[in-house]
Structure formats: structure tokens, C-alpha cells
Amino acid sequence: MFANPMILFIQVMNSFSLAMNLFIIAAGLTLIFGVLRIVNFAHGAFYMVGAYLALSILGVTGNSNLGFVLGVLGAGAAMGAMAFVVERVLLSQLYDKEHMLQLLFTFALVLVIKDVVKMIWGSGQYSISAPPFLRGAVNLGISPYPKYALFLCIAGPIIAVAIWFFMERTRWGRILRAAREDRVMLNALGTDVKLVYSGVFVAGAALAAMGGALAAPRSAVDPGMDALVIIDAFIIVIIGGLGSLLGSFIGALILGFLTVMGSIYLQEWAIVASYVMMVVILLVRPWGLFGKPDEERH
Amino acid sequence: MNYAKAMKSCAIALGAAAMATVAMAEDGPIKVGVILPMSGGSAYVGEGIFTGVELAVKQVNEAGGVLGRPLEILLRDEQLRPDVSTAAMRELITLEGVQHFIGPATSATSLANSQIAREEKVVNISPSAKTEALTAGENLHDYIFQLAPTTDVDGVRTVEVLKGIGTESICFTGFDYAYTHDWFAAVRANMGDIREAGAFLVPMNATDFSATITQLLSADCDTVIGTQFGGSFIAFIKQATPFGLFDSKTVLWGSNTGDHAVAAALGAELPAGLWASAADVWYYEGLESHAAYQEALADFQGRKETDMWPITGYNAVKFLAAAIDTAGTTDPTEVAAALDGLTIQTPLGEITIDPETNRANSPEFYGRFEPQDGSNAARMTDLRLVR
Amino acid sequence: MAFLEITDATKKFGGFLAINAVTFCVERGARHAIIGPNGAGKTTLFNLISGLILPTTGSITLEGKRLAKKKPHEIVQIGMARSFQKVNVFPRKTAFENVQVALIASRKLQYNPFRGAAELFRDEIMELLEQVKLGADSERRAGELAHGKQKQLELAVALAAEPKILLLDEPTAGMSIAETLSSIALIRDIVQERGITLLFTEHDMNVVFEIASTISVLHHGEIIATGLPQEIRVNDDVQRIYLGRE
């Protein structure tokens, strides 16, 4: 069936662009877990809000290139601002409580956010189209390929590198890494831990929202969009290793390829492919591909 | 034994005094349980159907109600979960004494609720479920009525349209679930010498269709038919357009994607030439009754360009009201009997419920989307109301 | 054959040689101390013997049974109990329950979902608690006890398993002088009375010479001397390590 290497090449491209789409969504989730140690169920809801915010911004700016950029950035900024309020007023009260309470809180947040979205935008479907410069296809020599998918293939690595640069090469990044390793030490260093936590939660939420805005031109903006994506984001973060950016990147690639190739070669059993993969990876490496084991016996 | 029946036999046994009490109790409104998806990705379906229900109930009540009693709606969210939808139905039966139900919207929830309807002997009109299983074989019983055309009917109608287009070879795509399999089976059974060039299904809940789109492009077929619906249909269109799928193939879609809501959401992104079907389109001008309905609906919703789902809820209420009227009582067994073979005038002409199969011969629109001057949303042209 | 034999045990963490070809024996009934400066590898050695970590090479036997591949719980069942340098109790359980859990485990009652635990082994538990001078604290939560008392509780918990050999890692760590003194006396009396072999690490030399019948000196992961207390006291290498500031 796949004797044709050109079709296979296109499928590889498809896998990669899906992987990058997924990575952009998962990056914020892994960031929040890495520093705050919170499994954020509301991540999908933030993603959805991002898409709706971009929709509203584009409603004002019109469907221009600039409008699209503003839509993506504006969605991130607005979501970040809301996340700041939520973190300061509510979530911050739970940091020294049991992990499970934080989980319960983010779950409750999902319920609230989904209904608020429904109140504001209704339950109908909307669509955001790709900005004019990313509409249509480019000819890859063998076949047309959507410009927007190609754009995601480039945007994903850029975002990955940007986060990496921020984490590894800036002062703020060093503080964040310190926070990931040791909260007590961070306090001793005199850095305001509160600020770091707020910053991380805001950044994670903003990334989710921008992920929603960036994914919108390939999907619908509707009240079900969060449910479809959250489980994929979780799979990526878990198999990559919680808190590991590189792990999420690799995890996204694995899931992207598995989804595309699975639907071709596994066909009707593709539905369980990602879960089988997750089981296998966790059994071989219980802390994920790039996570750190908690302890060792050997 | 059924509660109402018990009440009745009691009443007869106890004589006139008791009869008066019962009559008093029966003076109140007739409760209609409406169970629809009101949250999550399919909420637009539930809200659409519910709008139609509300409009019809308003009209019925303004015209003096049924048997002189007004209809009262009790709405519950099915959440697309059979356990929730059955719990809601039981609650309405046991707590509110509801004996007439409209909904749920999807196949799985409708199948589940139908079992309760059978056991509790309450009337259950399914406005939108298309699955054969709902009224086939062992699942068919006296209290369940299916208004939407089933997948078998869709199969026949689809092939008719395909032959009209001149399809010679066909590819299938869609979510890997019951509706897809049923509809494709019906198309295959009827397509005669149209050649099948492959079926490319994606797992349920998938959000990325690029792999299948690539497969479809390289498959040797002139026509593609598919079943993604709602948001997933929109996603499919947006992903397939830049690949040029709609330039190289004729595409026909099921799952009521001819709905104006879909066209409005996609706007200019809806590819010209896409064939689709819908239970209703507001711009159809062939029938007086339809024009009157659309005027009322536009009035009710405050917008002229309405969606397709309201008509399913609207017709369900009209059937129920007519049946109660015919039966002369709200007793569900008698109402169910009245629904057998009942014909009513609907906005889309006469519709009859077959007394054998409990299925209605509801018509559907098939057409080809073309962009409209002066409007953002494309409309179906070559519009045909298929019965 | 000695009671506990450690032969050529080596543990590498990555490139770091934490324990290097350690060989020594503990005789039955001995009170054997492992001493050495901080970072010498005492706790790592304990973790190797008790099965918390696996040795890279080498063998460890108790009464001729090989321990090196066994899991901690299996080693406990052979007859070894240990305490930890950091207090390690069940904080939300009472002192009574802490000891009870140990008894349940040593009698293998953890597989019985029907046997009520409430008053089980009361007399035995109280006896053990009295022995470590915690009789009055039996109903207090372990996490709320003073540090010294938690250490005593750990001792009771370890004894509940009726071990043949008891490994105590820094039994007086973090104690005041008074606590240390009474604690030493307690440990010595109990092991003598019960005929338990004792292997312990300790930083306080007074404690070591008070209790130990044999001493091994660990330095940079190697045993540099083993002998009677009076021998160790005059050993040149030991003098150098402890007094010469290396």
C-alpha cells in the first residue's frame, strides 16, 4: 500500500506537524507540573479559552495577518492575566496542602470555565481561518502541502527552543530550575517563591491559550475542543517524563507519528495504540523517557 | 403496574368522588420530558432541538393546548452518557410523573432510554437518532418512535444522489463508530455498479485527519463520502481544503452537515461543490408550510438564518400533541397506539409513522454547497427534498 | 563460618566508588560498631547489608544465607532488623500501633483481612514499650513524640520483629547528652538480655567504646581496621583519620 515513497513522505510531514501542534499544547502542562508539581486538569480548558479569545480578537481585527498574530498573542496575554488572578486568589492557598486538593481544584476549574465559555460564546461552532499568508498550499515538488501545517512544523521547534533558551540561559530560567529542584533552597536564596509560582502558572496557562489559538485554524472552535485534546497532552507529558521539556518534545513526536501511522497501519485498533504505547513506556521506564527516577536501588 | 393505570383502576373502583379527584389532577399541564445534550461538544444539537420543542409547545399552548391542557417542558441534560440519560428519564418518570418523552439525541443514549420506555410503558419519541438498532429486531417495542430517517434510508437516498452526480468509484471515510459502519453498509448494499476504492476510518475522538486525507487523495476514487460531524467536520474541512481534496474529488457528507450552522461557522472556508444533507434548511422555498414555520422560528429566535435541528424537535412535539389529541387521553399506552400510523402535516409536508416499524418517513434535503453573493455563509444549491 | 559475613562488597554510584571491596565478619552475640568520619560510607554499607540497595559486586551472608540479591522484606524475615539514621516511624499511628504493625508483620498476619487488630498483642506491645520506657506514651501519635522518644520507639519496633541481628544507624543522632546516656544503657541491656547480635554505626566515640565489643573503621569506603576497642583506640591509622584531620 505504501510502496509510494512520496506518499510516505507526506505522511511523515503530517506526523511532524501534528506532533508540533500537540507539543505546543503540552509544553505549558509540563512547565506547570515541573515547577508547581500540580497536575493541571484545567489545561484543556485554558486551551479552549485561548481559541475563543483569539476568535473574539479576530472578530475585531478582521482576518488579516496582523490580526492573527494579535489573536494568538492576545489570547495568551488575556488567559495569562486570568490565570494570574486565579493563582493568586485561589490556587496559591493550596500549595502547602495535599496534592490531591490541587487536583480537585483544577478539576473544579474545568467545570466553571466550560460553563462560563458557554455563557459568553454559546454552544455553537465557530471557525478561525488561517491568516492570509498561511492559506492554501505550497508545492513540495511532489504534492501540495498545506502552508499552515508547514508553519506548525516550524513554529513548534521555535517555541521549544525559545522555552529552552529561557530556562537554560536566563536568570529567570535558573530560578525556575532551582524552584523545580528545591523549594526550600529557593527561599534561602531570597527569591520570592510566590512570584516564581505565579509566573509559572501564568506562563503555562498562556502557552495553553496560545496553543488553542494556533490549533484553531486546523480545527473548530467549539465547547468540546478541550476534551479532545487534554488526554493527548497528558499522554505526551507522562511518556516524556513529567516536567521535562525535551521529554515533552519527544513525547509529542512519538504520539504524532503513532497517531498518523497508526490510523494507516493499525486501522480500527488505532484507538488503543496511544494507550498501549503509554503502558509500554511506563513499564520500561516508570518515570517516563526523560524524567528523573525518584530513587534507585541498583 | 403502571402508576397512572393504577390510579385509574383505583378511580373506577372508588366511584365518582374519586373520579373527581383524578379529573382535578388531570387538569394541570401535560408534562413532556425532554432529554438532550446541553453541555459539551454536542450542546448545539441539544439546544437546536430544544428550540424547536419550545416553539412547537408555544404554538400548541397558544392554540389552546392539547385536550384543553397546556404542554409543560421538563428539560434534562443527557451529557451524551447513557447512564445519565436513563437516570434523567427515571427521575422524570418517578418524581415528576412524566409519561411522554422527546429525546435523547444520539444513538447510544436513545437505545438506552428506549429500554426504560419499554419497561415503564412511557411514550418515547426520538427526534434525531439515526441508528437502525433503535427500532429494529428485539429493540422495537410499542413505545419507541423514530422520526429521523435511519441509516438504511440514508443509504438509499445517498446512492440516488450519487448516481445523479455520476459517481463511478467511491471512497469512505469517517469516525470508526456505529453510525459510520451502518450508513456505509447501507450505501454499499445499494450502490450497484459503483466501485469501492477503499475505506479510511479514524478512531473516535481523533482531531487530526491529515493521514486519511493523504490516503483519500491517493486513492483511486472520484467521490468521497464521510461522516465526521459538528466540530470534527469543520476540522476535517479545514485540514482537507489546502490539500486540494475538494478540487480533485466530489465529496458528499452525511451526519446532517448540510446544517446552516455548519455553513455559518465555516463561512468562506466551506468548499464550493460539497454535497451534504440536512433535515431542514431555512432558505428552502418549495412549501408554504415551510415558509410559515421558518417565519415563526425566525421570530422566535430573533434571526432569519436558522439552523436545521429545531425542526426535529418541532415535529416531535407536533406528533405527540396530535397523538394525545387523537387518543383523547394522556395515557401513554393509548397515545403510543395513536402514534402508530399517525399522519400529520409538518412544515415539510405530510409525515406518517409506519405502524409496523414505528419509523417516520421524514424527508431530508440533499444539495451542493455554493457560496452566496452578499452572504458569508454558503447555501446548498441543487436542493432536493428527498422523501 | 561467622554469623554475618561481608565479603568483598563493592558499590559504585556512577563513577563514584562508595564502598570498595569491604570484607569483615560479625560474630554471633557481638556488639559490632562501624565507625568512620562523615562520608565514609557507613550508611551506604548499612543499606547494602539490609538490602535497600544492591551491591555492585561481592557477597553478604547471614548464617550462611546469601543476602545480596534479597529484597529488604526477605532479609527482615531471615532475622535482621534495622533502624534509620533519620527518624523513621509511622507518624500518624500511635506508638502502640507502630509496635503492633511490626508484630503483625513478623507474625505474617498482614494476609488476614478478617482478624481484628484493635487490641491484638496488647500485652506484648506494652511490654516492649515499657522496655524502651514509652509505656506512658503508648496512645500518642508517633509523629508528635519528642525526637529521643521516637528513636526509642524505633528500637521497640525493631525489637518486635524478634531479630537475630539488629542494625542501628546512628542510634543517638540528634539526642541530648542525657538522652544519649540513657539510650546507650537501654540498648546495651536489651541486646544482652535478648542475646541479639548488634551492628551499629555511631559518630560519638564515647558511645562506641561504651557498647562495642568489636569495632571496624571505615574510611573512603574501605575498611582500614577491625579489632577490639582497645586495639582500635591505639591504631595508628585510626588516630590519623580522627585526630590528624586527614
Place this chain on the structure above:
Amino acid sequence: MTNRSQLAFLALLFLILLAVPFMGSRYLTELTVQVMIFSLLALSLNILVGHIGLVSFGHAAFFAIGGYATAFFLSRWQLPLGIAMPMAVLLASIFALMIGALCVRLKAIYFAMLTLAFSMLVWGIIIKWKPVTGGDDGFVGIALPQFLSSPQNFYWFTLAVVSISTALMWVLSKSTMGQIFVAIRENETRANFLGVNVRQMQLIGFVLAALFAAVAGSLMSMYLRGMYPQSAFWTQSGHIVISVLLGGVHSFVGPILGASLLYLLEVTIHQYTQYWPLVMGLILIIVVLVLPEGLIGLFRKLYTSVRRE
């Protein structure tokens, strides 16, 4: 709460439950059946969460397996209930043994995620194995034994099964095994150095939790007259975790309170507004912020203040 007050609570609850069918409301009777089943489900998860300290996000898998197996044995093989139900529970326990053996090797969040992956695998198989499970339409129409078709009889049956299960779990929680479970939650390493094979005990707990979840699933499938794939979906697992947390994990009766409140809230809010998720979400947020120990914390506070007076 002390053992005595918890027992008193359970006894009182049992007496109230005995009276429910005589209150003349079929709605109340059926609602109580569901509340009992969800309480049993929450209690079963608490063996893992509260006792052993493992949070499973895949507990619904065993609820679903129990339900589907009961449906299948009753309807397809026409087995009598007395055989079908124990067989279904046994089957779920065997699955739990296999899945659990792999899961207990992992810790904390990774354990949670592996259980989640397995339950989604179960969900996928349910969706795809149409001849046995009915696929995405669900297993519709269960051949219920005649004596269970009346709501009253079903109530008594459910009450009996749930009460016996609850009693067994109570005995378990107070047993030597239960003590060891809690010891593992409190301090895994210490328990290990008392000679406890921690993983083996975790596995036993995992299987026991699955066993009672399967009992709940079995009852639910009969009550619903069908079983549906959503019952194995991760959201269902999340729902169980939330009931347990809402009630409070460190007491026996907490999960009963949590599951009951959650279900009753869902049902009643639902009757008043279509914005029920919003109301639920706000209530949960308030509980999290004000009652971090769950509802049982509220009871404890009330109890102490009453005693002080």
C-alpha cells in the same frame, strides 16, 4: 472520627436505608439505589487511596468490567444471577491481578497515569469488541432475573449487597491487613523493613479494591439495564477520585459522604439549571478551600464544637 462514632453513623445510615422503600416514593427508592452503588464504588477506591495511599485514575475499568461481564453472563450465556455476578467479580479481579502487578511497580503520579492508561485500554477494547460489548452503542438490554424487576426488590437486593460489601470493607479496614495497608501509606520504607512485601500488599489492595468496584459495576449494569463504554472512560475514574476526596480519605465513612453528596448535587442542580457544571465547580472550589479534609472534616468540626458545648 472515632471508630465508635463511625460505627454509629453506619448503623444509623443502615436504619434509614431500611426505611426508604416505605416512604412511598419510587423516585427516592431508585435514587437511593444509585447513591448506594456510587458509595460502594467510592469506598472501594478508598482501599487504595485512603488505606494504601495509591491514587488510581483507572478504577472505572474494574467497575466497567464487572458491569459488562454481568451483562454478558446474564444475557448471552443466560446464567443465573447467583453465578453470573460472582463470575463477573472474579473476572474483574483477575484483570486487576494482571494490571495491578504491573502498576504497583510505579509510584505516585506514575502509578496514577499507568492505571489511567490501562483503563483507557479497557475502554478502547470495549468500544471495538462489538460482538461482546455492543461497541459504542453499549450493551443494551440486560436479561434481569424476574425477582429484580420491581424497583422495591431491586432496592432490597442492592441494599443487601452494598451492606455486606461495606461490612467486609469495614472489617478489612480494622484488620491486621488493614493496619499494614495504612502502615504502607504512612511510610513505605519502614513497612518494608518490618518484613512487609510492600508491592505484594499493594497488589492485594489493588485487587480487593477492584473486586468491590466490580460488585458496584455489576449492580449498576443491572440497575441501568445496560452497560456503556463511558463507564470505563477516564472521566468516570476521575469522578470516583473526586467523590473520595470530597468526602475525605482518612476515615472509613468519608467516601460515602463524598459520593452521596456529589451524586445528589449533580441530580438536583441538574433539575434547576442547565448550568449545573458551573454550580458544581463553584461548590467544589469552596470545599477545597474551606474544607481541605473533605466533608468528614466538617463533621469533625461540628462534632468537636457540639462536644465543647
